[in-house]
Amino acid sequence: MFQLEGRVAIVTGGNGGIGLGMARGLARAGARVVIAARDEAKSKDAVKELEAFGAEARAVTTDVTDEAAVGRMVRATLDAFGRLDVLVNNAGTNIRKPPHEVSLAEWRQVLDTNLTSAYLCSHAAYPTMKAGGRGKIINIGSMMSIFGAGFAPAYAASKGGIVQFTRACASAWALDNIQVNAVLPGWIDTALTRRARQEIPGLHERVLQRTPAGRWGTIDDMAGIAVFLASPASDFVTGSAIPVDGGYSIQG
Ligand code: NDP
Numbered sequence: 001m002f003q004l005e006g007r008v009a010i011v012t013g014g015n016g017g018i019g020l021g022m023a024r025g026l027a028r029a030g031a032r033v034v035i036a037a038r039d040e041a042k043s044k045d046a047v048k049e050l051e052a053f054g055a056e057a058r059a060v061t062t063d064v065t066d067e068a069a070v071g072r073m074v075r076a077t078l079d080a081f082g083r084l085d086v087l088v089n090n091a092g093t094n095i096r097k098p099p100h101e102v103s104l105a106e107w108r109q110v111l112d113t114n115l116t117s118a119y120l121c122s123h124a125a126y127p128t129m130k131a132g133g134r135g136k137i138i139n140i141g142s143m144m145s146i147f148g149a150g151f152a153p154a155y156a157a158s159k160g161g162i163v164q165f166t167r168a169c170a171s172a173w174a175l176d177n178i179q180v181n182a183v184l185p186g187w188i189d190t191a192l193t194r195r196a197r198q199e200i201p202g203l204h205e206r207v208l209q210r211t212p213a214g215r216w217g218t219i220d221d222m223a224g225i226a227v228f229l230a231s232p233a234s235d236f237v238t239g240s241a242i243p244v245d246g247g248y249s250i251q252g
Contacts, residue, residue, distance in 0.1 A: 001233040005030035008081040009230060010073065012064050012121060013091030015042040017190035018140065018222050020049075022088055025223025026230055027055035034077045036062040037091065056081075064091045064117035074124045083132055086230040087125045089118040089162075090140045094192060096199055099153040107154045114158035115165065122169055126178070135178035138229045139166045141241055145184050146249055151200065163241045170239030179238040181229050186245025188217040213246030221246075 009026045013019040014035040027033050027050040035043045035050075035057060043059035050057040058080045062073040077084050093113045095106045118139050129135025142159040149156050163182050170180040187193060187207040193216075197204050207216060225244050228234050243249045 002227055002231045003030055004086075004227065004231055007031045007085040007230065008034070008077060008083050009086035009088065010034045010036055010060075010077055010084065010121070010125070011088040011090060012036045012062065012117065014088070015039060015046040015059070017192060018185060018188055018219055019088065019090040020046055021188075021219030021222040022090065022138075022226035023050060023057075024220065025226045026086065026088075027057060028053065028223070029227045029231065030055075031086065031230065032056040032081050033058075034073070034080070035059045036064070036073050038063050064089075064121060065112040067120055070117075070120045070124050073121070074128065078128065084125055084128045085132065085134065086136045086138070087121055087129075088138045088140070088226065088230075089121050090138075091117055092140060092158075092192070094152055094155045094196070096151045096155075096196065097153075098150055102154055110154035111158050111161075114155065115161045118162060118165055122180075126173065129178050130173075130176045133177060135173070135176070136230045136234070137166075137169065137178065137180040138226060139180070139182045141166075141182045141184040143184060143186055143243075143245060143249060145182065145241060146243075166241065167239045174238055179229070179234060181234070181237060181239065182241040183222070183225050183229070184241055184243045184245065184249070185222060186211060186217055186243065186248040188219060188222065190219060207248075210251050211246045211248045212251060215246065217244070217246060
């Protein structure tokens, strides 16, 4: 039920952080994995890591905000592995400023990277998934898909949008046997949140205090949900937004 042998997955932003945690899970379950991100050296390291435990993997240098590059990403995947079953829309960024300080260029950068990218990649992957008779799309939201945050308006807008985009695609593509779900990570220790901890005094302690599990998440905490949502185990799960947060979002 959780086997991914023969399946091919693209993980955007899979060369580090949550994307790498998910790529590890998918590869360990038997999937062949394409790491799609901008930093070629980091992507090559991620591929080496996956290959070290026996998986087949490829790095395809991709800027997910660039439509032509996203088209090349899908074609390179088909050239390398002949099919595409799973797309993880994980690439993301944040610019922490209150709304009145965010420039239009910064707003666009965050929306393009976090939300428009999911549209571009899903749009590019759909014809192949439809032709193959099945597909799994996993979009990465956030606690800010649920809560607002005065210091991250563009990020919160993008992550709220991810959930609604997930629901729209899930409805549109259900009869094509393509399931589309969102994962809402809590506070996970990555480069992105290490920067947040430097920028927001007291964040580290507040997260520990509010998270019932009493700790930050690790990137390997994200592997299980990726395998579930990529595998036949989730064939009747679509349009959902699943928190993976140690209980952060159930705390009043
Ligand atoms: P990281 O900064 O560790 O990783 C971000 C990844 O996105 C990198 O692999 C980066 O690779 C890639 N990326 C960024 N911009 C682009 C782009 N234009 N094109 C292609 N790839 C890009 O962050 P996280 O692992 O923490 O974040 C991953 C996702 O999880 C994001 O969507 C984030 O919003 C979300 N998230 C994270 C949480 C956390 O606590 N860490 C909580 C909730 C959600 P490269 O630079 O090589 O392109």
